[in-house]
Amino acid sequence: MNKLNVCVLFGGVSPEHAVSLRSAESVLNRMRSDKYNIFPVGITREGKWIFFSGDSYDALPEDTWQDTPGNCPAAISPVRGQGLLLFKNEGIVSVPLDVVFPVLHGENGEDGAVQGLLQLSGIPCVGPGVAASAVAMDKSLTKLVLDHASIPQAKWYLVRSKGLVDRIESAADGVEARFAYPVFVKPAGTGSSVGVSKAADREALCRALLEAAKYGDKILVEEFIRGREIEVAVMGNENPVASVCGEIDSGAEFYDYDAKYVTDTSVAYIPARISHETEEQVRTLAVKAYSALGCRGLSRVDFFVTYADDDIILNEVNTLPGFTSISMYPKLFEASGIAYSDLIDQLIDLALEAKR
Secondary structure (H helix, E strand, C coil): CCCEEEEEEEECCCCCHHHHHHHHHHHHHHCCCCCEEEEEEEECCCCCEEECCCCCCCCCCCCCHHHCCCCEEEEECCCCCCCEEEEECCEEEEECCCEEEECCCCCCCCCCHHHHHHHHHCCCECCCCHHHHHHHHCHHHHHHHHHHCCCCECCEEEEECCCHHHHHHHHHHHHHCCCCCCEEEEECCCCCCCCCEEECCHHHHHHHHHHHHHHCCEEEEEECCCEEEEEEEEEECCCCEEEEEEEEECCCCCCCHHHHHCCCCCEEECCCCCCHHHHHHHHHHHHHHHHHCCCCEEEEEEEEEECCCCCEEEEEEECCCCCCCCCHHHHHHHHCCCCHHHHHHHHHHHHHHHHC
């Protein structure tokens, strides 16, 4: 059997650079070398593309990979047929690629930017395409699409970042006119809870708005939903399937960046502590949201299930979810009967199928 040439992209110019490195280490360590010729390409925080030549991927989480002897500058050409370009010994080596797995989170990796490059190049890409990636990355656009699809969501209010310092009081007035405290404040275009805050009073709200403004030109303010945090992994192209439901008990004020990746306060329950009927409703809504956004390949869909009435409220859709050793997406499919390495194989197959 001929091996496939697979390029794994990691790092990136994004606030979620560090998460990408940890995800990529897990993916690269679990890709089957008997099936794939693996070409790891890292993107530094400054935007340099480097082919990683190391024998071990242990250097990725520490972000020391770029200093490995034998590395060389690299790029994926937008010209069809050129594939991966390696700049070696004052020459250029062109490597044809069968598929690219962009293990990139957040800005410039999950928002349609890399997907657009790969569309131009004609190289199959793991995960959703340009439009679905862009819409799902912008939470305000996601809200509009899912509202149209009649999928229940938290009430929300949009604040613009431009000139926010000079009009912070009027922005807070606008929020208070719509919601009671507490509220959640989040940048419209980040994942992994980057820049997200829970505000219990006006002073905290103003701080949260100014913090979220650092990450983009749109800020989303949402009503507080008191409920369980439920996550569902979805996979597929024309006929997507949902995993079992998982539940996150953050052990903190909410499931923020530290609870996800730094501290050990969070606990995952798989399956989630909800009734079978509620779980089936959540899984159905997850596939409906996935399809409404035009996703393919994979996404993770997050919900709240209220404590009071078991109402199901969609939180967000993550088109390139974390793939670390503790990430919910691979763990949910493992609980559904698909091992991590098999999951990678299926995602690559779906990328090739979508191209065909």
